[in-house]
Amino acid sequence: MRRSLPRLFGRALLGLGLGAALLAAGGPASAGADDDGGAEPPLVVHTEDGAVRGTMEEGHRLFQGIPFAAPPVGNLRFRPPAPVEPWEGVRDATELGSPCPQPQPPDFATVPWVDEDCLSLNVTTPAGLDGRRGDVPVMVWIHGGFFLVGTGSQYDARKLAVDGDVVVVTINYRLGPLGFLAQRDLSAQNGDVASVCAQLASPTARGLFDRAIAMSFSCTQRYDDLPTAEARGDQVAAAVGCAAGTDVAACLRQAGVEELVRAWLGALSLGGAFVVGGSALPVQPADAIAAGERARVPVMHGNNRDENTYFTPTETLVSTGAPPSPTLTAEEYAAELTARYGDRAEEVLARYPADAYPSPLRALAAVFSDAGPPAMVSTCAHVDAYEALSAPRRARVYAYQFRDRTAFPLADFPFPGYPEGAQHGSVLPYLFELGAPLTPEQQELSATMVRYWTAFAATGRPNLHDAPAWHRYRDDEDVQGLDVEGSGGVGAVDVPAESHCDFWASLAQP
Incomplete structure (x- = not known):
């Protein structure tokens, strides 16, 4: 017999903010015998389009650079993906596919990747998958990067696959103008594009995934x-x-x-990549969710405690029209609050006094992390999403907040008095092999998180018999805090109260 890896591989969809998401898509991969047989896991498996040969190392198998669509070049540029041409023989899947065209961070001054033949995926499986009876959850990772940069191959998925006993698929997708350009002539020819909150609302995505994990990008964001x-x-x-x-x-x-x-x-x-209009995304996801017109699948949704410490140093200030100086003074901080919040600035200052933080710049980042900008990653925007997603009868939503302020920063700003804490992206090394090695305390948190995430992929519930209970979201205190022991640990936290979400909602009222 031979085991066939399904074209969509899957059970759960996962994603990180400003572009990334994790879905459990389609059906699970089934365990069974392969052509090679024997005691060692086979390195050749058969997909619907042809056989692929991968590698085996450290308890997992890895298949890289598998094309999942025809190269979107020439007349196929901007068009919906066409089926890949099946191949004869065994395709080498030991090398990465090309990154999709994108500029080079952090200054985007160069465009080093220009190969449009980039629609490939990577599959990581536990070594013991074959010969096992029953289904194995499949998690599909849609990488972040503002829909502008990034690749699936940046995310080494062995931790999720081996420790969580799941198959993980990381994908490349068309970025920037090649994936998200809307123009009248193109729209007339091509129809739509879309990612996890958008997939929840998209009528054309119904039935393609069984669970959804949206990370650090609020489902109430408007496109x-x-x-x-x-x-x-x-x-x-x-x-x-x-x-x-x-x-x-x-x-x-x-x-x-x-x-x-x-x-x-x-x-x-x-955040201006997705477009509302057409059959794939006919209405704003926030509106579809509020009306209960979204995919009826369990959802895990959350953010990081200090999301906007990542964005604040480059945010344009209303008061000056320039980014904040690393030496922002208390007076300048107060002036910025006045410029933003007018006669209610004193109320903001009372809740976020400069002297309660290591620096005024860090106080401003606390304001932005709770309320934005950018709003789509702020804590209170996520609380709005938990409320909307869980409002329909029997909707199962699990909310979390990653809170380890000792986490390795995604971006390291050398500013005095500016601890970045649990900033945007800092959750990633707890799920993937990425960045600096984790401390023993962080490794313990990582192990718990991997088991939560993969249990959710398998069952639609993140609960474990030997870890703190994670209650589905019904009220303010049902957000699962994820922190190292000694700094709060793992357990429920009242995130809306901590982030003054009722106050921020009052400021938004006309």
């Missing part, structure tokens, strides 16, 4: 409507010489990759 996105598309088209009155779609398909990426950078607003 651009089609006219707004198409106006940005016209700006991109003009920047690459595809002016109105020509065959704009054909011209855009012939434009240079680097030109397109640079034009997209000039037109892009943060």
Whole structure:
């Protein structure tokens, strides 16, 4: 017999904010015998499109660079993915596929990756998968990166696969203008694009996944409507010489990759990748969720305690029109609050006094982490999402907040008095082999989190018999805090009270 890896591989979808998500998609992978047989796990497995050969190391198997769609080049640029051409013989799956075209962080001054033949995925399995009876959960990771940068291969999934006993699929997807450009001529030809909160709301995604984990990107975030996105598309088209009155779609398909990426950078607003309009995403996900018109699957949703320490140093201040200085003074901090909140600034200052933090800049980051900007990763925006997702009768939602302020930072700002804490992205090394090695205390937290995440993928519930109970979200205290022992540990926290969410909601009232 031979075991076939399903085309969509899966059971759970996972994703991290400003672009990433984890879904349990389609059906589970089933265990069984392979052609190679024997005591050692086989390195050749059979997919619907052909056989692939991977590698075996440290208790897991890895298959890399497997194409899941035809190369989106030439006339297929901007079009929905076409089926991959099946192959004869055994395809080598020991090397990574090409990254999708993208600029180089952090300054985006260069565009080193321009290969559009990039639609590939990587599969990590426990070594003992074959010969086992029954189904194995499959988790699909949609990487983050503002829908502009990143690859699936950045995320070494052996921790999830081996310790959680699941199959993990990491994917590349078209980024920037090649994946998210909306322009009137293209829209007329191509239809839609979309990621986890959007998938929950998308009618065309129903039945493709069984659970959803949305990380650090609130499902109440509002996306651009089609006219707004198409106006940005016209700006991109003009920047690459595809002016109105020509065959704009054909011209855009012939434009240079680097030109397109640079034009997209000039037109892009943060979070402005997804578009509401068309059959894939006909309404705002927030509106669909509020109306109970979303996929009826269990959802895990959460953020990090100090999300916006990552974004605050580069945020444009209302009071000055420039990013905050590392030596922001208490007076400048107060002036910024006044510029943002007017006659209610004193109320904000009373809740976030500068002298309660290591520096005024860190106080400003606390304000932004609770309320934004950017709002889509803020704590209170996530609380809004928990309420909306759990409102329909019997909807099962599990909320969390990652709170380890000793975590390795995704971005390290050398500012005095600016501890970055549990900033955006700092949760990733607790699920993937990524970044600096974890301390023993962090390893213990990581082990618990991996088991929570993979139990959710398997059953739709994250609860474990030998870990703190995680209650489904019904009220404010049902957010599971995830911290190292000695700093709060693992257990329920009242996140809305801690982040003054009722107060921030009152400021938003007309």
